[in-house]
Amino acid sequence: MRITSMIGIASAxxxxxxxxxxxxxxxxxxxxxxxxxxxxxxxxxxxxxxxxPVALISTKIYESLLEYEGAGLTPKPGLAExxxxxxxxxxxxxxxxxxxxxxxxxxxxxxxxKFSIGTIALKYHSRGKTYFSNVADIETPxxxxxxxxxxxxxxxxxxxxxxxxxxxxxxxxxSEQEIAEKKVRKxxxxxxxxxxxxxxxxxxxxxSHIILERNANYWKPGKPYLDQIVLRxxxxxxxxxxxxxxxxxxxxxxxxxxxxxxxxxxxxPSLVSSQEGSEGLxxxxxxxxxxxxxxxxxxKVRQALSLAIDRKxxxxxxxxxxxxxxRGPIVSSNPNHFDKTLPAFEFNPKKAEEMLxxxxxxxxxxxxxxxxxxxxxxxxxxxxxxxxxxxxxxxxIGVEVDTQSLDMGGWLKRxxxxxxxxxTSNFTHNYSDPTIGVQRAFIxxxxxxxxxxxxxxxxxxxxxxxxxxxxxxxxxxxxxxKVWAEVQQTIRADLPxxxxxxxxxxxxxxxxxxxxxxxxxxxxxxxxxxxxx
Amino acid sequence: xxxxxxxWFRFRRNRAAAGGAVVLAAILALAAFGPVLYDVDPFEMxxxxxxxxxxxxxxGTDVAGRDILAxxxxxxxxxxxxxxxxxxxxxxxxxxxxxxxxxxxxxxxDILMRTTEFxxxxxxxxxxxxxxxxxxxDVVTVTIAIAVVSWPSVARLARGEFISHRDREYxxxxxxxxxxxxxxxxxxxxPNALPPIIVVSSxxxxxxxxxxxxLSFLGLSDPNLVSWGYMIGVARTVLRSAWWMAAIPGAMIxxxxxxxxxxxxxxxxxxxxxxxx
Numbered sequence: 001m002r003i004t005s006m007i008g009i010a011s012a013x014x015x016x017x018x019x020x021x022x023x024x025x026x027x028x029x030x031x032x033x034x035x036x037x038x039x040x041x042x043x044x045x046x047x048x049x050x051x052x053p054v055a056l057i058s059t060k061i062y063e064s065l066l067e068y069e070g071a072g073l074t075p076k077p078g079l080a081e082x083x084x085x086x087x088x089x090x091x092x093x094x095x096x097x098x099x100x101x102x103x104x105x106x107x108x109x110x111x112x113x114k115f116s117i118g119t120i121a122l123k124y125h126s127r128g129k130t131y132f133s134n135v136a137d138i139e140t141p142x143x144x145x146x147x148x149x150x151x152x153x154x155x156x157x158x159x160x161x162x163x164x165x166x167x168x169x170x171x172x173x174x175s176e177q178e179i180a181e182k183k184v185r186k187x188x189x190x191x192x193x194x195x196x197x198x199x200x201x202x203x204x205x206x207x208s209h210i211i212l213e214r215n216a217n218y219w220k221p222g223k224p225y226l227d228q229i230v231l232r233x234x235x236x237x238x239x240x241x242x243x244x245x246x247x248x249x250x251x252x253x254x255x256x257x258x259x260x261x262x263x264x265x266x267x268x269p270s271l272v273s274s275q276e277g278s279e280g281l282x283x284x285x286x287x288x289x290x291x292x293x294x295x296x297x298x299x300k301v302r303q304a305l306s307l308a309i310d311r312k313x314x315x316x317x318x319x320x321x322x323x324x325x326x327r328g329p330i331v332s333s334n335p336n337h338f339d340k341t342l343p344a345f346e347f348n349p350k351k352a353e354e355m356l357x358x359x360x361x362x363x364x365x366x367x368x369x370x371x372x373x374x375x376x377x378x379x380x381x382x383x384x385x386x387x388x389x390x391x392x393x394x395x396x397i398g399v400e401v402d403t404q405s406l407d408m409g410g411w412l413k414r415x416x417x418x419x420x421x422x423x424t425s426n427f428t429h430n431y432s433d434p435t436i437g438v439q440r441a442f443i444x445x446x447x448x449x450x451x452x453x454x455x456x457x458x459x460x461x462x463x464x465x466x467x468x469x470x471x472x473x474x475x476x477x478x479x480x481x482k483v484w485a486e487v488q489q490t491i492r493a494d495l496p497x498x499x500x501x502x503x504x505x506x507x508x509x510x511x512x513x514x515x516x517x518x519x520x521x522x523x524x525x526x527x528x529x530x531x532x533x
Numbered sequence: 534x535x536x537x538x539x540x541w542f543r544f545r546r547n548r549a550a551a552g553g554a555v556v557l558a559a560i561l562a563l564a565a566f567g568p569v570l571y572d573v574d575p576f577e578m579x580x581x582x583x584x585x586x587x588x589x590x591x592x593g594t595d596v597a598g599r600d601i602l603a604x605x606x607x608x609x610x611x612x613x614x615x616x617x618x619x620x621x622x623x624x625x626x627x628x629x630x631x632x633x634x635x636x637x638x639x640x641x642x643d644i645l646m647r648t649t650e651f652x653x654x655x656x657x658x659x660x661x662x663x664x665x666x667x668x669x670x671d672v673v674t675v676t677i678a679i680a681v682v683s684w685p686s687v688a689r690l691a692r693g694e695f696i697s698h699r700d701r702e703y704x705x706x707x708x709x710x711x712x713x714x715x716x717x718x719x720x721x722x723x724p725n726a727l728p729p730i731i732v733v734s735s736x737x738x739x740x741x742x743x744x745x746x747x748l749s750f751l752g753l754s755d756p757n758l759v760s761w762g763y764m765i766g767v768a769r770t771v772l773r774s775a776w777w778m779a780a781i782p783g784a785m786i787x788x789x790x791x792x793x794x795x796x797x798x799x800x801x802x803x804x805x806x807x808x809x810x
Contacts, residue, residue, distance in 0.1 A: 237770050238769060238771075241770075242773075258770045258771075260582070260583070260596055260770065261770065261774075264774050313578065317578055317582055317598045381767070381770060384752070385767075388597065388756075389576075389578060403756035403757050404756070405669065405752070407666075
C-alpha cells in the first residue's frame with residue numbers, strides 16, 4: 001500500500017515535471033491570439049501618444065535597442081547585440097545586430113537609430129526629453145555601431161530602450177518634407193507602420209478590430225510563434241467580459257474588464273488571472289488638487305480631506321481588492337526608490353473635522369463648511385463609483401461636493417488647458433524610474449497649459465524642484481535613494497495631490513495562452529515567444 | 534363640483550384606471566414620505582457589495598455596497614419629479630404654441646408649426662441625448678431636454694383643438710362683444726380644449742420617466758442624484774451575476790409607467806366620454 005502510494009506520488013511528480021518541461025520547451029507554432037482593451041487606440045505608435053491602448057498594440061510592431069528581463073527590467077540584447085557604458089557614464093556604445101530587416105525589406109542600420117533617437121523620440125515622444133535631453137551627439141562610425149555622447153550622466157538611460165519608450169522608426173519611410181514641416185505624427189508611415197518587430201499590420205477596421213500578422217523575416221529564428229494577433233474593439237465592459245468567458249477573446253490585459261467581472265472570471269477554471277507582469281509601470285492613483293484657489297490652497301484643508309478617505313475601503317469595495325493604499329508618489333513595490341519609513345495614510349474623520357475647524361472653516365448653520373466641485377477620470381464606471389464614495393466621505397466632514405461628468409476630451413481640456421477645476425481623480429505610471437514617471441507631475445517647470453498628465457495643480461516647491469533635478473543626475477545608489485526619500489516626504493507634507501491607491505493591474509487570459517508574463521512591462525513587450533495551444 | 538362628481542363617477546367605473554390610481558398614489562406616497570421613513574443615504578457604502586435581498590438589507594446591496602432599498606426610495610422622488618416637471622414644462626410650451634397657432638392661423642400658424650415639425654422629425658431620444666451631452670448633465674438640463682423633445686406632440690394636439698373651436702358660435706360671440714384675444718384663448722377656449730390635453734400630458738409623464746431612465750442608463754444623468762435609471766445603469770455590467778440589482782429598479786419603472794398609463798386611459802374615458810363610442 002505504502003509502496004504503491006509512493007509510486008503514485010513519484011509518477012505524479014514525474015508527470016507534473018514532464019508537463020512543466022513540455023510547457024516551457026515545446027511551444028507550438030501558429031494560431032491566433034485575440035485580446036481586447038477599451039478604448040480603441042487612436043494611433044499605432046507611441047510617438048503619437050503614450051496612452052495605454054496605443055502602447056499595447058504598437059509594441060508588437062516596433063522594437064527598440066534592448067529587451068528586458070524580470071520584474072526589475074534587467075537589460076538584455078535586442079536590436080543591439082551588445083552595449084558598453086564608459087566609466088564616466090557619458091558615452092554609450094551600441095553594437096547593432098546584423099541582418100535585421102524592416103517590414104518592407106530594407107536593412108536596419110545605425111542611421112535609423114540616430115534618426116529614431118535624435119529626430120523622433122527626443123522631439124515627439126512624451127518622455128523623449130526626460131531620456132535624451134542630455135545627449136550632446138549621436139555618432140554612427142559604421143552601419144552597425146551607434147555612440148551616444150552625453151553632457152551629463154543619465155542614470156536611468158538604459159531603461160529607455162523599450163519598444164514603447166524609444167521605438168526604432170525607419171528613416172527611409174519619412175519624407176524630408178514631413179520632417180521639416182514637423183508633420184511626423186501625421187506622416188504616412190504612422191498609418192502604415194514599418195517596424196522591425198515580430199508582427200506587422202495587416203488590417204485596421206476602425207471601431208471593430210486590428211489584425212497583426214506574423215513577420216516571416218523576423219530576426220529571431222523560428223519566432224514569433226503566433227500567426228496573428230487580433231485586437232477586438234468592444235466598448236461595453238459586460239460584452240468584453242462575456243467574450244473572454246466564452247473564449248472568443250483570449251486576453252484582457254491591464255484591468256480591461258470591470259472589477260466585479262474580473263472577480264467572477266478569476267474563479268473560472270478555463271481562465272488565468274494574474275497581477276504579475278506590470279511591475280515596471282507602477283500606477284499610482286490620486287486626487288489632483290487645484291492649488292490656485294481657496295480653500296484647497298490651504299495645506300490643512302488638504303490634509304483634512306486626506307484624513308476623510310478610507311483607502312482600505314476604496315480598494316476593497318470599489319476596486320474589489322485590486323491594489324493597495326498608496327503611501328506616496330512612488331509605488332511601494334519599487335525597492336530602489338520607495339521610502340519604507342513612510343507610514344500609511346491615516347483614516348480619521350474626527351481629526352479631519354478638528355483640522356478644518358482650526359483652519360477656520362467651521363460648519364455653517366446648515367452643517368456645511370464649504371462646497372467643492374469634483375471631476376473624475378472618464379475611464380469607466382469604477383471611476384464614477386469612486387467619485388460617489390469620495391463625495392460621501394467628504395460630506396461626512398461637512399464638505400459639500402458637486403460632481404461634474406465630462407468625456408475624455410472635455411476632461412483633458414478642463415484639467416490641463418483651462419485649469420478650471422477643484423479636484424479630480426487621476427493616475428500616472430511611475431515607469432521604471434521615478435525621474436521618468438514621478439518628476440513630471442511635481443516639478444514646477446511642468447506647469448504648462450495644454451500638457452496632459454503634467455503639473456496641473458500649480459505645485460511649485462523650490463525644495464522639491466532642486467531635489468528632483470539632483471535625483472535625475474545621480475546614479476542609482478544610497479545617495480539617490482536618500483534624495484528620493486526626501487522628495488517623497490516633502491510631497492507627502494505638502495500634499496499637492498491626495499494620494500489614494502496603488503492600482504493593481506489584473507490581466508486575465510485563457511489557459512490556452514502561454515508565455516505572456518516575461519518582465520515588468522509584459523503587456524508592452526513584443527510577444528514573440530507567446531504561443532497558444 | 535357637479536362636473537367633478539360626474540368625472541369621478543366615470544373614472545371609477547373603469548376598474549383598471551382605479552387600480553392604477555391606487556398604485557400611483559402608493560408610489561407618490563413612497564416618493565413623498567419614503568426618504569423620511571427610511572433615512573439611509575443611497576450613496577452610503579453600508580456594507581459588502583453584492584449582498585442578497587432579504588439578507589441584512591431588505592433589497593440587498595449594489596456593486597459598490599450601497600443599500601438598494603435606499604436607492605429605490607430616493608430614486609422614486611427623482612424619477613417622478615423629473616417626469617412631472619418635464620411633462621408640465623412640455624405642456625405649457627406645447628399648449629402656448631398650439632393655442633396661438635390654432636387661434637390665429639395663417640402665417641403665424643405656418644411659422645409655429647414648421648418649428649414644431651422641425652423638432653418632430655428628429656428622433657426624440659437621440660435629440661435628448663445630444664442636448665444633455667452638450668450641456669452638462671444635471672437635473673435641470675435633463676428635465677429641460679426631456680421637455681424639449683416632448684412638447685411638439687402637445688402643440689399639434691392643442692392646435693387641432695383650437696382650430697375646431699375658434700369659429701364656433703361662443704367664440705364668435707366673444708369677439709362680437711370686443712373681448713381681447715388673450716381672454717378668448719385663455720378663459721373661453723382653453724377650458725373646452727383642455728380635457729384631451731390633460732390626457733396626453735398625463736401619459737407624457739410616463740414617457741418622461743422612461744426617457745430619464747434611458748438617459749441615466751447611458752450615464753447621462755445628474756451624477757449627484759440617484760434615479761431608477763441610474764440604478765439599472767450601475768447594475769448593467771453585472772447583469773449575469775446579480776440580475777436582481779437591475780430587476781428591482783426595472784420593476785419599479787414598469788409598475789409606475791403602467792399605473793400612469795392606466796390612469797391616463799381612465800382620464801381619457803372620463804373626460805372624453807363621446808370618444809369611447
